[in-house]
Amino acid sequence: MTIDWWTLGLQTVNAVVLVWILARFLFRPVSRILAERQAAAHAALDEAEAAREEARAARDTAQRETAAIAAERAARIARAQDEAAQEKRRLLDEARAAAEKARAEGMDDLARLRATQERDLSVEAGALATDIAAKLLARLPDEARIAGFIDGLAEAVAKLPETTRAGIAGGGPVTLRSARALSAEEQAQIAQRLGAVLGTPPALSVETDATLLAGLELETPHAIVRNHFRADLDRIRAEIADHE
Amino acid sequence: MDNPLSLEPLFHLGPVPITAPVVVTWAIMLALGLFAALATRRLSLTPGKLQTVLELLVTTVDSQIRDTMQRDPAPFRALIGSIFLFVLIANWSALIPGIEPPTAHLETDAALALVVLAATIAYGIAGRGLGGYLATFAEPSWVMIPLNVVEQITRTFSLIVRLFGNVMSGVFVVGIVLSLAGLFVPIPLMALDLLTGAVQAYIFAVLATVFIGAAVGESHGPAGQDQKDLPR
Numbered sequence: 520m521t522i523d524w525w526t527l528g529l530q531t532v533n534a535v536v537l538v539w540i541l542a543r544f545l546f547r548p549v550s551r552i553l554a555e556r557q558a559a560a561h562a563a564l565d566e567a568e569a570a571r572e573e574a575r576a577a578r579d580t581a582q583r584e585t586a587a588i589a590a591e592r593a594a595r596i597a598r599a600q601d602e603a604a605q606e607k608r609r610l611l612d613e614a615r616a617a618a619e620k621a622r623a624e625g626m627d628d629l630a631r632l633r634a635t636q637e638r639d640l641s642v643e644a645g646a647l648a649t650d651i652a653a654k655l656l657a658r659l660p661d662e663a664r665i666a667g668f669i670d671g672l673a674e675a676v677a678k679l680p681e682t683t684r685a686g687i688a689g690g691g692p693v694t695l696r697s698a699r700a701l702s703a704e705e706q707a708q709i710a711q712r713l714g715a716v717l718g719t720p721p722a723l724s725v726e727t728d729a730t731l732l733a734g735l736e737l738e739t740p741h742a743i744v745r746n747h748f749r750a751d752l753d754r755i756r757a758e759i760a761d762h763e
Numbered sequence: 764m765d766n767p768l769s770l771e772p773l774f775h776l777g778p779v780p781i782t783a784p785v786v787v788t789w790a791i792m793l794a795l796g797l798f799a800a801l802a803t804r805r806l807s808l809t810p811g812k813l814q815t816v817l818e819l820l821v822t823t824v825d826s827q828i829r830d831t832m833q834r835d836p837a838p839f840r841a842l843i844g845s846i847f848l849f850v851l852i853a854n855w856s857a858l859i860p861g862i863e864p865p866t867a868h869l870e871t872d873a874a875l876a877l878v879v880l881a882a883t884i885a886y887g888i889a890g891r892g893l894g895g896y897l898a899t900f901a902e903p904s905w906v907m908i909p910l911n912v913v914e915q916i917t918r919t920f921s922l923i924v925r926l927f928g929n930v931m932s933g934v935f936v937v938g939i940v941l942s943l944a945g946l947f948v949p950i951p952l953m954a955l956d957l958l959t960g961a962v963q964a965y966i967f968a969v970l971a972t973v974f975i976g977a978a979v980g981e982s983h984g985p986a987g988q989d990q991k992d993l994p995r
Binding site for chain 1: 769770779780781782784785788789791792795796799800802803806807808810814817818820821822824825837840841842844845846848849865868869870871873874875877878
C-alpha cells in the first residue's frame with residue numbers, strides 16, 4: 520500500500536479551502552441570521568415587557584384614579600348628605616320657627632281678639648249694667664238719685680287733704696255735676712253739707728250729666744270727687760277686668 | 764491485477780498528478796460552495812423551507828459542539844460543520860454510478876485527520892497558550908508525556924483508519940457483490956452504505972470535536988460564553 524503524497528497534499532488544501540468556503544458562504548450567514556432573529560426576538564420580548572410594564576403602570580394609574588374618583592364621590596356624597604341634613608335641619612328649624620311664629624301670632628291675635636271681645640263684653644256689660652241700673656233707678660223717686668249721695672260726697676271731700684280742701688274752699692266756683700237738674704233746695708243742702716266739711720260753703724257751678732245715672736261729681740282745679748253710680752259701675756268693671 | 768487501493772492520475776497539472784479523489788473532492792466543493800452561496804443569498808428573519816433546513820443544520824452542529832465542549836460553538840462551527848458535511852457528501856457520492864467516494868481513499872481521510880490534528884494543536888495553543896498546551900502532555904504526570912504524544916498520533920491514525928476502513932470496505936463489498944451477482948443485488952448494501960456513511964460522518968465530526976475540546980480545556984463559564992478569544 521502506497522500513499523500518494525500529491526493527493527494527500529491536494530486533499531489537505533481542499534479540506535482547508537472547503538472549510539473556508541462553507542464558513543464564508545454557509546455557516547457565517549446562517550449563524551448571523553440566527554443571531555439577528557434571536558436579537559429581534561429579544562427586542563420583541565423586551566418591547567413586549569416594556570409594553571406590559573407600561574400597561575401595568577397604566578392599569579395602576581387607572582386603579583389609583585378610580586380609587587380617587589370613588590373616594591371623591593364618597594366624599595361628595597357625604598358632603599351632599601351633610602349639606603342635605605343641614606338644609607333639612609335648617610328648613611325644619613325655619614318651619615318650626617315659622618310655625619312657632621304663626622302660633623305666637625295666632626295666640627297674640629287670639630289674645631287680642633279675646634281682649635277685644637272682653638272689652639266689648641265689658642262695654643256691653645257696663646252698658647247692660649247701666650241700663651239695669653237706670654231701669655232700677657227709674658223705680659226710685661228722683662230725690663233718691665241725689666239725696667242719697669250728698670252725704671257720701673261730703674264724706675269724700677272730707678277725706679281730701681287739707682290743702683286740697685282749702686283750695687276748694689278758697690278758690691273760685693267749683694263744678695258740680697248731677698245726674699239730673701238740681702232743685703234750689705238740693706243745691707242749698709249740698710252747699711250746706713260741703714260748707715260743713717270745708718269750713719265755708721263753696722261757690723258751685725251746677726251742670727247736669729245724665730250719664731252719671733245717680734249721684735254727684737265735684738270737679739275742682741285740683742281734684743275730682745265722684746260719688747255717683749257711673750263711677751261705681753266703672754270701678755266695678757275695672758275691678759272685674761283686673762280680677763280676670 | 765492492479766492494487767485497488769492505488770491511485771492512478773487522471774491527468775497532470777504541470778508536475779502535479781490529479782487523481783480521481785481530488786477531482787471528486789473539487790466537484791463536491793464546487794457543489795457545496797454553489798449551494799451555500801445560492802441558498803444563503805436571500806436570508807430573512809422569516810425563513811423559508813430551505814433556510815429552515817440550513818438553520819436546523821447549523822443549530823444542530825452548534826448544539827453538538829456545545830454539548831461536547833461546554834463552550835460557545837462559534838469558533839469551531841465552520842470546521843466541525845464543514846468536516847461533517849464533506850464526509851457525509853463524500854460518503855454518499857458512492858451512490859452516483861462511476862463515482863468512487865474520496866473518503867474510500869487513504870489520502871483523503873489522512874488529509875482530513877491532519878486538518879483535525881492541526882486544528883487541535885492550533886485551538887489548544889489559542890485556548891491555553893503554548894506553555895499551557897504543552898503542559899497538557901504532562902498531565903497527570905510527566906511520566907505520561909510519551910504516552911500522551913503517542914496518543915496524539917494514534918488517535919489521528921484511528922480517525923484515518925476508521926473512516927477509511929468503513930467506507931472502503933463498503934465500496935469493496937458493493938463492487939464485489941456487483942461483479943458476482945448482478946445489477947440490482949447490491950442495492951440493499953448501498954442503502955446500508957448510506958447509513959454507514961452518515962454514521963461515519965457523525966463519528967468523525969464528533970471525535971474531532973472531542974479532540975479539539977480536550978485540547979482547549981474545560982470552559983469555566985456557562986456554555987455559549989467563551990473564556991478565551993478563540994479564532995472563529
